[in-house]
Amino acid sequence: MNELMKQYKAKPKYGLGYSSLEKPQNRREQYIQGNTVMVTYDDGSFIKIEKIGSLLPKSDPVPLYESLFPKNQKIPKNNAGIFNPLELRVPESNPELSASLQAACTIIGSPIQESEISDSLKEEFEALVYRWKKDTQFSSTMIDIAMHPAYQQIIGMGPCAIVLILKKLSSELDHWFWALNAITREDPVPEESHGNIKAMAQAWLDWGKSKGYEY
Amino acid sequence: MIGEKVRGMNISNIEFFFPNLIYSVYKITSPYDTTYNCIAWAAEDTNMWWAPAPGYYWPADVPRINSLEAYIAVFEKRGYKEVTDDALEPDYKKVAIFTRDGTPTHVSLQLDSGLWTSKLGKSEDIQHDLQGVSGETYGNVAIILKRPK
Numbered sequence: 001m002n003e004l005m006k007q008y009k010a011k012p013k014y015g016l017g018y019s020s021l022e023k024p025q026n027r028r029e030q031y032i033q034g035n036t037v038m039v040t041y042d043d044g045s046f047i048k049i050e051k052i053g054s055l056l057p058k059s060d061p062v063p064l065y066e067s068l069f070p071k072n073q074k075i076p077k078n079n080a081g082i083f084n085p086l087e088l089r090v091p092e093s094n095p096e097l098s099a100s101l102q103a104a105c106t107i108i109g110s111p112i113q114e115s116e117i118s119d120s121l122k123e124e125f126e127a128l129v130y131r132w133k134k135d136t137q138f139s140s141t142m143i144d145i146a147m148h149p150a151y152q153q154i155i156g157m158g159p160c161a162i163v164l165i166l167k168k169l170s171s172e173l174d175h176w177f178w179a180l181n182a183i184t185r186e187d188p189v190p191e192e193s194h195g196n197i198k199a200m201a202q203a204w205l206d207w208g209k210s211k212g213y214e215y
Numbered sequence: 216m217i218g219e220k221v222r223g224m225n226i227s228n229i230e231f232f233f234p235n236l237i238y239s240v241y242k243i244t245s246p247y248d249t250t251y252n253c254i255a256w257a258a259e260d261t262n263m264w265w266a267p268a269p270g271y272y273w274p275a276d277v278p279r280i281n282s283l284e285a286y287i288a289v290f291e292k293r294g295y296k297e298v299t300d301d302a303l304e305p306d307y308k309k310v311a312i313f314t315r316d317g318t319p320t321h322v323s324l325q326l327d328s329g330l331w332t333s334k335l336g337k338s339e340d341i342q343h344d345l346q347g348v349s350g351e352t353y354g355n356v357a358i359i360l361k362r363p364k
Contacts, residue, residue, distance in 0.1 A: 138232050138336035138352055140252040140321060142268035143281055145337075173249045174337070177270055187270070195263035195272025197250040 111213045114163045121157070125164050128154050133174070146178040155182045166208040167215035169201050180204055229335065232352045240330070241343035249337040254286065256334035257310045257322040258293060265289075283357055286312050286319045295360035301345055303329035307361040311345055315354030323348065 114122075132150040139145050154161050155178075162183055165176045177200055181187050188207040193199035208215070230237050248261075255265040255272075263272040267279040277288045287297070290310055301311060303325065311331065313321040323331040323345060331345045341348075349355045 136336065137338050140254060140266075140334075140336050141281060141319070142266045142271065143318075144320075146268070175249070175264075178268075181270070189270065194270055195265060197264055200270075 111211055112159050112163060113214055114167065117160055117164070121160060122164065125154065125157065125161065129168065142175070142178070145175050151179060155179050158183060162208070163213050163215055166205060166213055170205055170215060173197050173201050176201075177204065229339075229341070233335075233348050233350060235350050236341075236343060236347040239344040239347040241341050241347050243339045243341050244332065245334075245340035247338050248334075251334060252336065253334045254289065254322045256332070256340065257324040258289070259324075281318060283312065283314055283317065283319050286322065287358060287360065290360050290362075294362040296362065298359050298361045301325070301356070301359050304361065306364055308364055309359055309361040311356045312358050312360070313349065313353040313355060314357040315352075319357075321348065321353040 128150040132148050132154070135150070136145045136148055145151070154165070162180065165180060168174065169176050175197075177189065186207065189200045189203045193203060229243070250264065251261045252264050252266070255261065255263050258265065265272050265274075267273050267277075267281050267285055269279070273279055274289055274292055277292065278285050290312075295308075295310060298309070301309065305327075309325040311323045311325075312319055313323070321333065323333045323343075325331050326342065328342075330342045331347075332340060332342050333348055334340050335348075345356065
């Protein structure tokens with residue numbers, strides 16, 4: 001069990017960190033208790049999503065959990081090896097539920113704080129930031145800036161990247177808005193502030209504070 | 216922090232990305248600043264980042280497309296018209312739009328001296344010969360436009 005997993009054992013949340021080198025895990029068992037779903041895997045890792053039950057039909061939620069966490073299937077992870085609730089499988093036959101569940105999964109649980117992120121993930125983030133800044137320092141077009149592979153990998157880190165990006169933004173203005181928007185699916189910047197980088201940054205920093213991020 | 220090293224912009228770094236500057240007259244004229252870009256600078260606006268991308272400032276009635284035609288339209292709305300000559304004309308302002316593989320990458324504004332001024336992306340402003348910033352990074356001048364001062 002890696003260091004990050006131990007942290008989450010002590011304080012479970014979604015947004016688990018896994019080494020991308022780990023072997024694929026198979027689901028071992030799951031617990032449904034009130035509004036909480038807990039899924040454990042045969043390597044000892046687990047996912048816990050709180051309050052999820054309130055979003056699901058009360059009549060027979062078990063088949064839905066089965067479809068969310070199928071047996072013999074790897075944990076849904078993004079490119080950075082982080083559990084990504086947006087990649088949970090939900091029944092295609094119920095697109096409305098699918099949409100509400102995926103949207104809810106992004107806000108379930110409290111924000112992932114910097115202290116909860118492993119040193120290795122922070123180092124990876126810093127290395128990606130350095131590469132992105134170096135390669136795009138002379139770029140004016142947003143396609144060059146936002147589609148840079150390092151920037152896309154930061155987006156791929158998912159919710160774990162939010163607090164790290166907000167911390168960066170609080171110390172140095174830069175074009176983190178697309179990444180924050182892509183990860184959170186929110187846009188707190190009012191239209192009259194579009195293009196005003198200071199105002200755009202402030203809108204996102206205010207958003208971060210309102211969500212409880214500490215940096 | 217590792218990311219902060221980029222802020223220590225220096226001449227050798229600029230010349231690495233724009234090697235034609237080595238053989239021309241140029242100087243850095245502003246600090247690193249991520250709040251405005253080349254097209255804003257050429258439009259004499261240092262408060263906004265202009266881009267056709269969603270979430271950024273872009274003049275009304277100009278298509279939000281990252282195309283040479285859209286960039287030309289931005290300056291036509293400001294009274295510019297296409298010309299073939301980049302030589303200094305004392306009664307006119309001139310801008311040069313650069314493209315790489317047909318896609319706009321950069322805009323320079325001509326100064327009263329005949330030199331040109333460029334905001335280098337998120338980095339510094341420089342004064343330079345027009346061809347000084349041509350090359351792999353920005354491509355080449357695709358069009359010159361001018362308007363009366």
